[in-house]
Amino acid sequence: MLSGRVVVACVGNDWRCDDGVGPFVGKMVRPTDSLTVLDCGETPENYLGVIARLRPEKVVVVDAADFGGAPGEIRAIARDEIGGEAISTHAARLVLLTDYVEASTGAQTFFVAIQPESLEFGAPMGSAVSAAARSLAEAMNRVVGSLGAGPGAGRGL
DSSP states (O other), X not given: OOSSSEEEEEXXXXXXXXXXXXXXXXXXXXXXXXXXXXXXXXXXXXXXXXXXXXXXXXXXXXXXXXXXXXXXXXXEEOHHHHSSSOOSTTHHHHHHHHHHHHHHHOOEEEEEEEOOSOOOTTOOOOHHHHHHHHHHHXXXXXXXXXXXXXXXXXXXX
């Protein structure tokens, strides 16, 4: 999922406790020549043009999603699961993002979800969720590093 030209689209709202886990992960993932990190905030649809211009082979969306797991559990979510029950507070936008990216670039899309404990407004991120975010970012950096994509002119937007 991290080989080739990759965009990591980090989705979430920093003001809503664990919902900010996507951008939190994005701050720790190191961009490279072949990997671009985008902090899409609450509006990933605003980044459609940017993603299309980057012509990625793969897009990895990182977001908080309620899939019934334990707080901080990380799971790959299939695209058809996103549009079903509203597991993400951004579900409709993520489906739009997937459809547009796949149609305009032919890129494969992947969703990596972290189970939130709370989405309370103004509360800090929970310890289980922040620990999971750190683990995910470390794993992504390790995988990209093992693929020979050392630090370079990658972009972190």
